[in-house]
Amino acid sequence: MNQPVIQSLTRADEAFDCLQTAIVMGDLAPGEKIGEVELCARFNLTRGPLREALGRLESRGLLVRKPHAGVKVVSVSADELIELYRIREVMEGLAARQAAERMTDAEIADLKATLDSHEQMIEEAQGQAYYQAEGDYDFHHRIATGSRNAKLAQMLLGDLYYMVRMYRYRLSTSAGRPHMALGEHRRIVEAIAQRDGELAEFLMKRHINAARQNIEQKIKQGVLTI
């Protein structure tokens, strides 16, 4: 009766999830030097599974580890954030193209419905950038999985998005392009619905390119200091 619940996960997986979300949510600030014992106490873990999780996170580029010196959360510079968007541009362009070729009609209908709910959420929670960011994440998530390209989805969902989201949370309202992004999303879905892969790729690339330029501009204005 001591809540065995859903013990399907191993401790290392648990540690991995905890650490990853802690990093993404900003509970562990970039550049922060963290000790293993401290983390163990914080997440009720022992060092074995923790170290395994740390290894995975390092392999994914969220942590940097120097032998015998400790581990610290990766701190991405403004330039590197821009580079991330350049990568997203080409990879998500491919994802959109393949999604247009391979998504089922049901998935596309679902995607449209999702956009409707996003629109409603934006109208209701005017200015609540958080929900919008989550909606944006949801949209891109669906495209990635819809590409039916396992490795592509893994790289986008497992690597890039976590790093981007990490900065989204920290900068809170990085985007600030409320309705504009939704319109772009709609056009992309339209292209996918028409099975026009080439157009979907083009629109997606332009969409991410615009987001990058937006961030670049704000950094230049000093609004976003990283």
Next chain:
Amino acid sequence: MNQPVIQSLTRADEAFDCLQTAIVMGDLAPGEKIGEVELCARFNLTRGPLREALGRLESRGLLVRKPHAGVKVVSVSADELIELYRIREVMEGLAARQAAERMTDAEIADLKATLDSHEQMIEEAQGQAYYQAEGDYDFHHRIATGSRNAKLAQMLLGDLYYMVRMYRYRLSTSAGRPHMALGEHRRIVEAIAQRDGELAEFLMKRHINAARQNIEQKIKQGVLTI
């Protein structure tokens, strides 16, 4: 005096490298189910560092692990191999474009020299596909690092190339496009030397696209059975 040598690496790193090369070289066949104690005996390791390395490899997609059931080398289907090339196409296209914008003149000169040595190696070791494959790998490696895009290079060198090389070794002479590839390489370098990023991207994409079509054709002919 017991050869301390260069102990800068930790055991887990050592284990990671051993496992990774073993997988890439085909010493551990895809689908093969491997026990931890067996691996420990094979590579003179203890289970601690080994497990950490296994975690990293799983995170990179070279292994699949089922709790309490063991770990086995990932087996990629023919379709998935093709998908890998689709990803390479867009990512290396970006790498080529950024390399054209950012590589130093010295790096470009070095790259040209590398191609000369490749040409010589191909002529000398006629038909020795191994050396050619290594030369090809070297070329793409240099472009990736030359892009000055850390994350892009990490994803290419740390994720994709290992999976592609895994199949290169297994299929031994997968390529079979000896001089053609070298010519394409030369044209790409030429575009980079002229700082024409757009052209470099286009040529690189076409280059990888051709390689993909070549493999696709051979699979269809039944020459390559995966």
Next chain:
DNA sequence: AATCCCGTCATTGTTGACAATATGAAGTCA
């Protein structure tokens, strides 16, 4: 005879203790 259940076994997951190394402070010398 086939299927289901149960117990043993091997393998994985976890834990705590031990060894090795880098960081930091104190002391000494130029």
Next chain:
DNA sequence: TGACTTCATATTGTCAACAATGACGGGATT
């Protein structure tokens, strides 16, 4: 006074034993 060396400490890396879980085989029952 400043810089270098030395030592102590805390932290990380490693190891071997313990616990838990899934897999395999034998037996009984339908």
